[in-house]
Amino acid sequence: MRAIVSQAPNEAAILTEIDPPRLDTDGEVLIQVTHSSVNYKDGSTVLGRPGFVRSWPLTLGIDIVGTVTESNSAAFSPGDHVTLNGAGAGETRSGGYAEYATAPAAALVKVPDSLTSAQAAAFGTAGFTAALAVLAIEDHGLQPGDGDILVTGAAGGVGSLAIALLARRGYTVTGSTGRIAEAQDYLTALGAAQVIDRQTLSEPTKAPLQEQRWAGVVDGVGSHTLANSLAQTRYGGIAVAYGLAQGPDLPSTVLPFILRAVTLRGANSVYAPLPLRQRAWELLDTELDLNSLDLMSSSISMAEVLELAPRILAGEIRGRTIVDVTR
Ligand SMILES: NC(=O)c1ccc[n+]([C@@H]2O[C@H](COP(=O)([O-])OP(=O)(O)OC[C@H]3O[C@@H](n4cnc5c(N)ncnc54)[C@H](OP(=O)(O)O)[C@@H]3O)[C@@H](O)[C@H]2O)c1
Numbered sequence: 001m002r003a004i005v006s007q008a009p010n011e012a013a014i015l016t017e018i019d020p021p022r023l024d025t026d027g028e029v030l031i032q033v034t035h036s037s038v039n040y041k042d043g044s045t046v047l048g049r050p051g052f053v054r055s056w057p058l059t060l061g062i063d064i065v066g067t068v069t070e071s072n073s074a075a076f077s078p079g080d081h082v083t084l085n086g087a088g089a090g091e092t093r094s095g096g097y098a099e100y101a102t103a104p105a106a107a108l109v110k111v112p113d114s115l116t117s118a119q120a121a122a123f124g125t126a127g128f129t130a131a132l133a134v135l136a137i138e139d140h141g142l143q144p145g146d147g148d149i150l151v152t153g154a155a156g157g158v159g160s161l162a163i164a165l166l167a168r169r170g171y172t173v174t175g176s177t178g179r180i181a182e183a184q185d186y187l188t189a190l191g192a193a194q195v196i197d198r199q200t201l202s203e204p205t206k207a208p209l210q211e212q213r214w215a216g217v218v219d220g221v222g223s224h225t226l227a228n229s230l231a232q233t234r235y236g237g238i239a240v241a242y243g244l245a246q247g248p249d250l251p252s253t254v255l256p257f258i259l260r261a262v263t264l265r266g267a268n269s270v271y272a273p274l275p276l277r278q279r280a281w282e283l284l285d286t287e288l289d290l291n292s293l294d295l296m297s298s299s300i301s302m303a304e305v306l307e308l309a310p311r312i313l314a315g316e317i318r319g320r321t322i323v324d325v326t327r
Pocket residue numbers: 038039040041125126129152153154155156157158159176177178179183198202220221225241242243244245246267268269270312313314315316317319
């Protein structure tokens with residue numbers, strides 16, 4: 001079968017022919033893959049950046065969408081339409097950039113009947129992560145009407161989906177982006193009430209406590225951006241950190257926490273337990289407007305993944321990129 005494979009540490013991946021995988025572990029499922037997607041992490045693994053892939057050679061692609069062909073698990077049968085987001089795919093076990101993949105039943109989710117395979121891939125890890133962030137905001141008790149929610153990295157994959165989900169839930173959303181001229185109309189169409197320039201957040205923090213602007217924050221950027229966002233979060237508000245597009249550091253102080261009772265919470269898609277995965281997918285199924293999903297999605301072939309990898313790391317890709325594994 002055709003697959004995008006990382007062959008050795010620190011080497012860029014190649015598109016090549018390999019033998020299809022076989023089921024060899026209890027609780028595993030064999031999937032004929034039709035679609036995957038390109039996430040920031042996929043850009044890193046395709047280019048051979050260290051810290052993600054743990055064994056070689058390995059098929060990459062952290063999202064898998066397809067149809068079950070064989071199953072060692074009572075929970076899945078041949079013909080089931082399934083998806084896997086993270087859970088080690090493309091990092092510690094073979095991923096979705098191949099015509100077949102195995103997956104652990106413990107992390108596999110059935111694709112809702114209302115979605116095509118391409119739409120499920122457009123959600124992918126990005127949608128799943130955005131849904132986890134929205135659930136964290138809601139579990140914190142924030143209601144629409146409590147105040148504005150800031151979404152950083154707004155035009156990226158997770159950012160676009162977070163804006164669409166939050167707006168659909170009734171929240172007033174501000175998107176922060178580095179490409180305001182190009183993305184303003186796009187972000188407004190997804191549901192952002194306001195779009196701000198990310199430079200207002202990305203410089204070193206001038207004061208650990210600033211004007212209280214945000215009831216909640218969904219941050220994919222980290223570093224100074226998260227530090228400034230925390231400094232602008234209102235009393236009792238919450239910031240959900242899921243990414244590090246600016247950097248993994250957090251040059252902040254404890255003041256937002258001890259003087260404004262701000263909560264900083266993480267969201268992680270890789271190790272999320274099955275009940276949380278199912279909750280997130282229910283949210284995506286019920287709340288995401290498919291017109292918004294189409295607006296933010298484009299589709300590429302397997303060979304094009306190799307060309308796109310450096311561009312997603314450079315922050316040049318808008319919204320979501322679906323990979324048609326059959327092309
Ligand atoms: N915790 C998890 O489980 C999880 C899951 C998925 C992704 N992530 C992480 O989340 C982040 C975003 O992932 P993604 O797949 O959505 O990537 P993406 O589509 O490339 O989006 C990232 C966005 O961040 C902004 N950005 C890029 N470089 C920046 C910089 N130097 N300073 C400030 N903003 C910058 C850009 O938005 P604008 O152009 O709008 O400014 C870019 O579109 C990555 O760090 C990824 O590793 C984590």
